[in-house]
Amino acid sequence: MRQQYAWRSLVLAGLLGFVGLSIILQIVRIQNSPEAAIFRKQMAGYQTVLKTFYPERGEIYDRNGHLLAGNKTSYEVGVELKEAKDKHTIALVVGVQLGLNPDDLYNQMMNPPDGIEYLVLADFVDADKAAQLQQLKLTTDENTAPGQTSALAGLEFKAHPQRSYPEGSLASNLLGFVNREGRGYFGVEEKYNTLLAGNPIQVWVPTDPNKAVDIPRVPNGTTLVLTINRDLQAAVEQILDQSLTRYGAQSGTIVVMDPRTGEILALASSPRMDLNQFWNYGTVYQNASEFDRAISMPYEPGSVIKVLTVAAALDSGAATPTSSYLDTGEVEVGGWKIRNWDNQAWGQQDITGCLQHSLNICMAWLSNQMGAQTFYGYMNRFGLGHLTGVDLAGEAAGRLKVPGDTDWYPVDLATNAFGQGVSVTPIQLMMASSAVANDGRMVTPHVLYAMVRDGRQYNVPAQYAGSPISADTAHTLSQILAVSLENESSNALVSGYRIAGKTGTAQIPTDYGYEAGVTNASFIGWGPVDDPKFMIYVWLEKPSASIWGSETAAPVFEEVAQKTVVLLNIPPDNVRMQIAQH
Amino acid sequence: MQNVNYTVNYFVHAYRQAPWRIQRQWIGAFLLGVLGLAMVAALYLDVTAQAAIYGRSIQDMSAEMIAIQHNSADLQTKLAELTSSSVMEQRAQTLGYLPVDSSQMDYVIVPGYSAPKPSILASVPSLTPSAASIPPEYTQSLIDWLDQHLRAPSANILIGVAQ
Numbered sequence: 051m052r053q054q055y056a057w058r059s060l061v062l063a064g065l066l067g068f069v070g071l072s073i074i075l076q077i078v079r080i081q082n083s084p085e086a087a088i089f090r091k092q093m094a095g096y097q098t099v100l101k102t103f104y105p106e107r108g109e110i111y112d113r114n115g116h117l118l119a120g121n122k123t124s125y126e127v128g129v130e131l132k133e134a135k136d137k138h139t140i141a142l143v144v145g146v147q148l149g150l151n152p153d154d155l156y157n158q159m160m161n162p163p164d165g166i167e168y169l170v171l172a173d174f175v176d177a178d179k180a181a182q183l184q185q186l187k188l189t190t191d192e193n194t195a196p197g198q199t200s201a202l203a204g205l206e207f208k209a210h211p212q213r214s215y216p217e218g219s220l221a222s223n224l225l226g227f228v229n230r231e232g233r234g235y236f237g238v239e240e241k242y243n244t245l246l247a248g249n250p251i252q253v254w255v256p257t258d259p260n261k262a263v264d265i266p267r268v269p270n271g272t273t274l275v276l277t278i279n280r281d282l283q284a285a286v287e288q289i290l291d292q293s294l295t296r297y298g299a300q301s302g303t304i305v306v307m308d309p310r311t312g313e314i315l316a317l318a319s320s321p322r323m324d325l326n327q328f329w330n331y332g333t334v335y336q337n338a339s340e341f342d343r344a345i346s347m348p349y350e351p352g353s354v355i356k357v358l359t360v361a362a363a364l365d366s367g368a369a370t371p372t373s374s375y376l377d378t379g380e381v382e383v384g385g386w387k388i389r390n391w392d393n394q395a396w397g398q399q400d401i402t403g404c405l406q407h408s409l410n411i412c413m414a415w416l417s418n419q420m421g422a423q424t425f426y427g428y429m430n431r432f433g434l435g436h437l438t439g440v441d442l443a444g445e446a447a448g449r450l451k452v453p454g455d456t457d458w459y460p461v462d463l464a465t466n467a468f469g470q471g472v473s474v475t476p477i478q479l480m481m482a483s484s485a486v487a488n489d490g491r492m493v494t495p496h497v498l499y500a501m502v503r504d505g506r507q508y509n510v511p512a513q514y515a516g517s518p519i520s521a522d523t524a525h526t527l528s529q530i531l532a533v534s535l536e537n538e539s540s541n542a543l544v545s546g547y548r549i550a551g552k553t554g555t556a557q558i559p560t561d562y563g564y565e566a567g568v569t570n571a572s573f574i575g576w577g578p579v580d581d582p583k584f585m586i587y588v589w590l591e592k593p594s595a596s597i598w599g600s601e602t603a604a605p606v607f608e609e610v611a612q613k614t615v616v617l618l619n620i621p622p623d624n625v626r627m628q629i630a631q632h
Numbered sequence: 633m634q635n636v637n638y639t640v641n642y643f644v645h646a647y648r649q650a651p652w653r654i655q656r657q658w659i660g661a662f663l664l665g666v667l668g669l670a671m672v673a674a675l676y677l678d679v680t681a682q683a684a685i686y687g688r689s690i691q692d693m694s695a696e697m698i699a700i701q702h703n704s705a706d707l708q709t710k711l712a713e714l715t716s717s718s719v720m721e722q723r724a725q726t727l728g729y730l731p732v733d734s735s736q737m738d739y740v741i742v743p744g745y746s747a748p749k750p751s752i753l754a755s756v757p758s759l760t761p762s763a764a765s766i767p768p769e770y771t772q773s774l775i776d777w778l779d780q781h782l783r784a785p786s787a788n789i790l791i792g793v794a795q
Contacts (some may be wrong), residue, residue, distance in 0.1 A: 106701065106705065116712070116715075116717075117709070120708055121705040124704045125704070209702065211705070214709045216713040217717055219711075220716075258687075278719055281717065283717075284718070546735070612733065612734050615734050616732055619747060621739045621740070625741075629741055
């Protein structure tokens, strides 16, 4: 009996052993079979998931830490078509909540593109609206009887970052915008797109929670601090808008810069657009050069360029402050007659008189005294016809014809000297004039004050673009310009502050000659003359109230200068003298 | 020598009398082995389960961290909107303030006063975890650990010598 049991046990043990051995053999066989590689490949595919970690786009601040461009969360609202049983209700709810046409939404869901299981109904939905919609879905789900499908089943919400401009249209010409794909267009957003966007990182993340790997730290895009003063920017934009209305100008540009460092403190151009609605770009602007006229739209500036002509004449020794000439009201150059703005003869004049009365004949005389080589050599060193290197996207170089060019004629030497036949941008003239304001040293205009990355701030130093004239010439010319404004009782004078500057009234060229009755009115000025802290450029296009820069652009300059001295805490000259004595 | 022979004979006799004692010894040894394996398995299971729980927690916290960062950016933007230039100007006007003209300003000389400088936005760099900061104890399995020590025994020996 006992032996019988022993046999049974042995048979059972043998059977179990055989089964076990078979399993082990099968495991070994499978692991070494030709299909094993396929299984391993499939397994590897499921083990990890490739995830892309996108950095948050860097923010943009003004010089006082006010946020000009940040990020916010917006939502994509979509529907899983297989799960959505009541498409009519979904269309109705989404349409009403988001202000869309429910019929369109319903048609989209009923006729989706081939192969689509998830359909986007709306994107860039505000967080508030998305939250309302989510709450509605939650309530509907809760009120649905057990075993029934919710009427809003299949409705999905996906959060993603979106660029946001808290100041709306403020400094829009300078900032540029970011489109839905995250690419920067115009201004700072385009120029520093790579820095702001940062670098996305792709990582294979194991799905097995046992194999914990570090989620890589994706550094955010670089934060930028601009040289812009937000309050000054707002004031300048306000003045520009009022000036366009007051003087009936088609468009305008005002730039405020620190002539010692090249820091742009405010830059306003018209028209502006709300950057949060960047998709309106096409309706606001006809072409790209209109986005920021200060850097992208070269024009014939007229008499403001006389500052550079006189600087060149004084520096080259072709003239001295006391040099005089007899203004006969008309001079012939290269077969063309050059006349003053008022077609009058001004008699014996010195350099101060030339600038005070803005005499074209005088400039033709000075350029002739210098000769083409010297004159164009100086204009070249002043940067005319070249990019300034301002750190904004879309800068235009303008055009300075020089002897040897097919379209250069001898008369150009005379007309270029008073700002006709040469095209420049406001920022080019500011850079060139900074040499006069800044002891002969020309500064490169820029908007980037500092970069913040990984908790460290890197300040951007001022960059100098050469010294086209000597310090003596710069001081002498500044005094001449200040005296000429004072003698003229210019509308640009600012009470309590000594200002140097020059008006400009230029005819507008067309394909068939100059347009009659319309002008570009400009003014460039800086102050205080003995220690310049601001330089302001005003350009009003086709003002209808008056064609003269002295009656339109000059008072705008004064208004901007008044705001500037208040907002930048620049005391009047007499107070500064007192401070210096202490 | 006689004593040893006596003892051996005693045991041989005793096992002849009760052979189940040898079987019990074998079973005991086997059970001991099984118990040891069970303990290792239980320990491994516990460690693995804990690692899985913490791994999932890390994933959850990472997602939460991203959500908080987004929320922070939202709040920052909202704050900027509430303190934007146009809003602040409107508030100032509502409170009865007027824009000041340069002629209305009085300057007082304060010895030692220095004008405000542009903002310094950067804070002290924060410590952030990096790949190298997680020690292998938190990432490798028991098998990985055994494998590492079996493959590189010399490293431990060297450490032992150094100590």
